[in-house]
Amino acid sequence: MASQQRNKWIPAVAAPVIVGVIAFGGGLTANAQTDLPDRSAEEVLALAAGHxxxxxxxTVEASFALGLPPLPTRQGPERGEPEGSSAAGATGAVPEGLAEAFSLLSGTHEARVFADGADRLRMQVFDGTDERNVVRNGQEVWAxxxxEGRATQVILPQGPDGASTGHGMARAPEGDMTPERLAEKALAGLDPTTEVTVGEDTRVAGRDAYTLRLDPRTxxxxxxxxxLAVDAATGAPLSVRVRAVGQEDPAISVEYTSYSTETPDAGLFEFTPPAGAEVERVRPDGGMWPDAHRSGPRGAGGHPAGGDAVLGSGWDAVAVIPAEKVPAGLTDSPLLDQYAIDSAAGRVLSTPLATVLLADDGxxxxxxxxxxxxxxxxxxx
Structure with missing residues (x-):
């Protein structure tokens, strides 16, 4: 049962890859006009960096138009569907974490976000009457x-200064569904291959904001x-939108529809599993919520320890995952037969913002x- 629960929270290879590579923006449509003091691109970047x-x-609304298919998470028909129905067997069973990631990266989702400093965070993602929670209170993180009626607890290690390490909320798949996280990824990779300009002032969630536009030079x-929309008062990223080459509408839109700078009630960061919930406690090094940044030790040439490689940087970066680290169920999934196309070097899955090659050599x-x-x-x- 432990491995089953862990798979619920581990996106397969495509999940962190897609989450990472789509953390870039698109055209922002102002929902109201405002007139702020003029600032240069460098000044707006400094404002955002100081947040x-x-x-x-x-409240965050996240919309994804990536063309990802809905994936079943198990063999057999859905409840109420007859055995052998086309809905049940269209793609066959796939890794549960992959289905979870595809679900989060499809359609429109609403979430509530609460934060009190860096180590008190809560995110609630709503799916009809169901709800997923990720709660961090100091070293303790709950999902x-x-x-599913399942709860997982992780105790984060302490750093040399006694503070708990890790982002907590960002380690769960839901954690990337915020403007802060997407903006952090986009701005962290700025280099000469990116042209940065300031657009028209705007208002997001009732707050005045500067607009930053990043254009690839490749x-x-x-x-x-x-x-990105950057709060004029606090520097907080309020909106990130993503536009793919050749498309007018954003492939990704993540923005606050309401935003308050008041400190949330401390009780929001206290979590007790509901009665009857299946509870699992895992170590932070047990494989749960892998960090898409791969911030661990690196070898020569930018290769993370363990054999993975990231070639290039920024807009044209390519992650290369060796065959021995690819989940066994990925390459033989029936999903590939339906959605992958053949190429000279292997099978290909593509979205407007990312391409994945499952090479013939594994x-x-x-x-x-x-x-x-x-x-x-x-x-x-």
Missing amino acids: HDTSFSG YDSA PDTLVEDVT RVLAGPVPLERLLDVASSR
Whole structure:
């Protein structure tokens, strides 16, 4: 049962890859006009960089138009469906974490976010009458899924200064569904391959905001541009939208629809599993919620310890995952037969903002790039 619960929270290879490579923006449509003091791109970047360890609460709406299929998480028909129905057997069973990730990266989701500094966080993602919670209170992190009746607890280790380490909420799949996390990823990778400009002032969730636009200076990417709304008073990212090459509407839109800088009630960060919930307690190094940033030790040439490689940086970066680290159920999933296309080097899954190559030699290559770049990387290594 422990492994079953852990799989609920571990996206398969495609999940952290897609989450990571789509953390870039698109065209922001102002919901009201405002007139703020002029600031340069460098000044707005500094404003955003100065936002940290704040207290706030808000409602986030996240919309994804990535063309990802709905995936079943087990063999057999849905409840009430007859055995052998097309709905039940269209794709066959797939890893539960992969289905979870595809679900989170499809359609529109609403979430409530609460924060009191860096180590008191709560996120509630709603799915009809069901709810997923990720709660961090200091070193303690809980994840609870009401649909499954399961709760998982992790105690984060302490750093040298006595503070608990790790982002907590960001380690769960839901944690990337906030403007803060997406903006953090986009801004952390700024380099000369990105043109940064200031757009028109706007209002998001009733708050005045500056608009930053990031344009790739490389043709080897699927990302058209990035647009972020930065709170003029606090520097908090209020909105991130993603536009893919050749598309007018955003492929990703994550923004606050309400936002308050008042400190949330302390009781929101206290979590007790409901009566009857199945509870699992795991170690932070037990494989749960892998960090998509791969912030651990790296070897020469930018290769993370363990054999993975990230070639390039920013818009045209390609992650190369060795065959021995690819989940066994991924390459033989019936999902590939239905959605993958054949190429000269293997099978390909693509979205408007990411391409994944399951190479014939067992490796997985992925990035926010066209297939041609993946093929070039695969043939050069």
